Amino acid sequence: MPLFLLLIILLASCSTDTLSPVPSYIQVNTFSFQGAGPDSTGYPTQRISDVWIYVNNQIIGSYALPTGKIPVLADGKSKISIQAGIYTDGIQKSRVYYPFYSSFEKDTILQKEKTMLLTPHFTFLPQWKGKSLKKPFTFYQDFEWSDSGCVKGDAGSVTPTREYHQSGISENLYGKRYLKLSTQSESDIIDLTNDVYLPLETNGNPVYLEFDYKATCAIQVGVKGKVGNTAVGSVQDLILNPNDKWTKIYVSLSEETGQFQTAALAQRKPAYFRFFLRTIPGPGAGNNLCIDNIRLLN
DSSP states (O other): OOHHHHHHHHHHHHHHHHHSOOOEEEEEOOOEESOSSOBTTBOOOOOOOEEEEEETTEEEEEEESSOOOEEESOOEEEEEEEEEEEEBTTOTTOEEEOTTBOOEEEEEEEOTTOEEEEOOEEOBOOEEETTEEEOSEEEEEOOSSOOTTEEEOTTOOOOOEEEEOOTTSOHHHHOSEEEEEEOOSTTOOOEEEESSOEEOOOSSOOOEEEEEEEESSOEEEEEEEEETTEEEEEEEEEEEOOEEEEEEEEEEOHHHHHTTHHHHHHHTOOEEEEEEEEEOSOOOTTOEEEEEEEEEEO
C-alpha cells in the first residue's frame, strides 16, 4: 500500500475517534411510591416495572428496572424527567408509561463519563376537576370500612363478602380487608360490578381499571355501557388466568369504551359504564375471586 494512502487512513481513523461523542450516564436502581399506609389515594399497591426517561424534553428510552448505566449525549445543565412504566393488561410486551402517576422531575448538571444515580418518587397525579385539584379516580374501593359501590352483577349467583387478609400480607400495602366471592355449587357464577353507571372517556383517551387480585379460576374483565338511558351492551377486554398470589393488574379500557362513541355521537348523549369481573360459565364449586384496592381512572 502506498505510504500516502496509509497516512490518509490513519488520519481518518484519528479524526473519527476525536469526533466520537462522550456520553454522560443515568442510572435508576429503585424508586419510591407514595408512603406506607393509606392516604387520600388509598393503599400504595403498584406494579411499576420500567422507567421512561427524558432529558431536555427528548426521550432517551424505556428501561426495565434496575436500568444499569444509560448513556446520554448531553452534559451541563439538564432537565431529567422520569415516568413510571407498567405492563398494560399484565402483558410484558405491552409496556407503556402510566398516565395517572406523576412524573419525576430533576434539574441537574450532567458530567461526561460520570453517572447520575437517581431514585424517582411517584404518586397518583391529581387532576383538575372544576376549580379544584382532586385524586384522579372515577371510582375507588379498598373494602376497609364497607363494600359499598361493589355488588353482585346481573349474571352472578355469588354474594361478595369482606374478609381479613391473612398474616404475612403487609397491612401498610393492602390494608386489613378485601372482598371475596366463592362458588358453592357447580352452577354458581361469580359476577362483580360497580353499582352505578359512571361517565368515562370514549375518544381514545386513557381509561384504566386497576386492582389487586388472586383467583382460582379464569376471570373475564370488561365494561357494560349505556348511552343516555339506553343500555348498549357489554364488551370483554381480557381474561385473567388463575393466580394464587396477590397481583396488581392494570387493565386498559380505552378501546372498549371507544366502541360506544359512535352511538353517543349519533344520539348526542353521554356514555356511561360499569366494569365487570366474572367467571366463564361453569367454573365449578370451590372456586373464588379475591380482590382489593379497585381504582377506575379516567
